[in-house]
Amino acid sequence: MVEPVLQVRGLRKRFGGLAATDDVSLDVRPGELHALIGPNGAGKTTLIGQLTGEITPDSGRVVFCGEDITGLSVAARVKRGLARSFQIVQLLDDDTALANVALAVQARAGHSFRFWRAAGRDARLLEPARALLDQVGLARHDTSVADLSHGERKLLELAMALAAQPKLLLLDEPMAGLGAAESLRMTETLRALKGGIAILLIEHDMEAVFALADRITVLVYGRAIATGTAEEIRANPAVQDAYLAEDLSP
Amino acid sequence: MRNALLLAALLAAAIALPWAAEALGQPATIGLATRILCLGIAAASLNLILGHGGMVSFGHALYYGLGAYTVGILWEHFRLAEPIFGLIPGSNALLVTLPAAMAVAGVAAAVIGALSLRTSGVQFIMITLAFAQMGFFLFVGLKAYGGDDGLLIRRRNIAPGLDLRDQNQLYWLCLGFLVAWLLLQWRIVESRFGRVLEGIRQNERRMAAIGIATYRYKLVSFVIAGMGCGLAGALTANYLRFVSPDLMAWQKSGEIMVMVILGGVGTLLGPVVGAAALVGMEYVLGGITENWQFFLGPILLAVVLWAPGGIMGLLGRGARRG
Numbered sequence: 001m002v003e004p005v006l007q008v009r010g011l012r013k014r015f016g017g018l019a020a021t022d023d024v025s026l027d028v029r030p031g032e033l034h035a036l037i038g039p040n041g042a043g044k045t046t047l048i049g050q051l052t053g054e055i056t057p058d059s060g061r062v063v064f065c066g067e068d069i070t071g072l073s074v075a076a077r078v079k080r081g082l083a084r085s086f087q088i089v090q091l092l093d094d095d096t097a098l099a100n101v102a103l104a105v106q107a108r109a110g111h112s113f114r115f116w117r118a119a120g121r122d123a124r125l126l127e128p129a130r131a132l133l134d135q136v137g138l139a140r141h142d143t144s145v146a147d148l149s150h151g152e153r154k155l156l157e158l159a160m161a162l163a164a165q166p167k168l169l170l171l172d173e174p175m176a177g178l179g180a181a182e183s184l185r186m187t188e189t190l191r192a193l194k195g196g197i198a199i200l201l202i203e204h205d206m207e208a209v210f211a212l213a214d215r216i217t218v219l220v221y222g223r224a225i226a227t228g229t230a231e232e233i234r235a236n237p238a239v240q241d242a243y244l245a246e247d248l249s250p
Numbered sequence: 251m252r253n254a255l256l257l258a259a260l261l262a263a264a265i266a267l268p269w270a271a272e273a274l275g276q277p278a279t280i281g282l283a284t285r286i287l288c289l290g291i292a293a294a295s296l297n298l299i300l301g302h303g304g305m306v307s308f309g310h311a312l313y314y315g316l317g318a319y320t321v322g323i324l325w326e327h328f329r330l331a332e333p334i335f336g337l338i339p340g341s342n343a344l345l346v347t348l349p350a351a352m353a354v355a356g357v358a359a360a361v362i363g364a365l366s367l368r369t370s371g372v373q374f375i376m377i378t379l380a381f382a383q384m385g386f387f388l389f390v391g392l393k394a395y396g397g398d399d400g401l402l403i404r405r406r407n408i409a410p411g412l413d414l415r416d417q418n419q420l421y422w423l424c425l426g427f428l429v430a431w432l433l434l435q436w437r438i439v440e441s442r443f444g445r446v447l448e449g450i451r452q453n454e455r456r457m458a459a460i461g462i463a464t465y466r467y468k469l470v471s472f473v474i475a476g477m478g479c480g481l482a483g484a485l486t487a488n489y490l491r492f493v494s495p496d497l498m499a500w501q502k503s504g505e506i507m508v509m510v511i512l513g514g515v516g517t518l519l520g521p522v523v524g525a526a527a528l529v530g531m532e533y534v535l536g537g538i539t540e541n542w543q544f545f546l547g548p549i550l551l552a553v554v555l556w557a558p559g560g561i562m563g564l565l566g567r568g569a570r571r572g
Contacts, residue, residue: 052459078461090456092449103445107460113470114442122442164461 003066004029005168005198006051006082011060013046020046021057022222028168033190033199035209038219039243044202045087047219048172051200052084053077065167078107081167085157087176087202091145097156098141101129104163132159136189151182158189168198175205187211210234218242264425268418280417281489282533286526287424288486291431293509293521295478300507301516302439303471304451305367308375309382310506313476315498316358317351317483319389322401322493324350329404344409348484355480356473358385363472367465370454382503389495400494407488414488424485428522431478436518438474447471479506508546512553514562523561 004027013021020043028034038044049055051062053074062070064082072080092100102125106112109124119125133141138155145153154174161169174190175183187208193199194212203209209216210230217227220242226233233239264283271279292314299305324347327333327340334340341347366377390398406414414420438444446467449457457464487493496502505528513524531549535542557564 074458075463092452104460107462112442112446116437118440119442119445
């Protein structure tokens, strides 16, 4: 069997008396779209934080492409190919969509201790940035982030993450706050990415999850109670217990 | 294009200022303008980290004072013909003292930045202030260099081809350094490094998420800013022919910050305009009452409330209307 892109082993994180992450282990295989679902307060955000490096786990390991990255900083993980998008968009609001992605391309292109040449007209940054915006279907390249719609910002989030040329994409609720049509469009965009890059998708939109995911892990009260294909998860009684059953019906 | 013409006209006016001042029988203006130039460099350097990087350093005058003291101490040892610690000979040569001042300020900024940039927000403001106050009290206690009485520099530095005793030449020298510094900073802000700095100001979390180790970039910008302020201090010491701990007191840090805010945070010329405005106000209002700072308060308040872009913001708004 091929080695998983991401191996999480026995991850634990407590906040006071609350076990936000309770002995979580999961694998993301190459090319797989792995969805992480769970009711509110299940600890999805805390888990993502530990995978990206913003939160330090109390114990356990995160292994990425065979390397233990548990102690690495956020930036160091991104450099190794673990990129993420944010649930609550984190963008440079004063800049255009293009400038945002161009900066992400620049970060990928090596160190930025270059002090003299203007970066704003550098085709080596702008051309890949335009290609990425086209890839996610964001047409308004030169619009300031402040003037973009919520749906467009979500697409920009995705383009920023893709600029890192990741081996694994952590998508934190990319559909959150999107309308039905936008959700559908995001689903199609993700479907186009699927297979090329391994994706760990955290999502509330069950329709999207069941449409896209190869495998699903269910997180409840900080514990991973089940992992399996969409059918296995639907049929799992523990999952049905924890979740509202109607949510899971096709 | 219009901006370029405007800048050229501004520069021409600045070059011609000493002649105009003499022709109008106002030679004191030249000294005032020299002070504005020096403070303009200091404020511009703070603007790099405050305006572009979002790092509110409240101890920036420390590097100003260190630059000035480097000139003063090198002069003192030159005068006494006594090497510092028996090792480093004193000097009165500008070509030695200016790089030395920038180096001293840069090393200090590297050490202080390395520690304080581990914090952010109010903590960062407080820790930079604390370091600057440590420097202030260190020099108050250094009796060998005059303590709180300061240190007199009998003669300005010598420079090849220049006579800095001539106030016009000193003015032009400072103008040259200001222009060079602004040019350098303009390039930096537009460069890849500058883009990262702007990104850190806007959203540091986002910058980490695209793989930027933000700490290093902040530290390098902090050192560049410190070196610029050291240069400003070294020129000031030549202008004043006197250095004292007041140059690095927290009031001075505040003054430099006020210049940046008054002129326009994150703009190229804003800090220089702010320096001119503050020194000008001090001169005009100071002629009316010695409590001139009483009037500074309301003016600052008005700028913060109604013109958050500072004077440059107001000018820009006027230009768009016109």
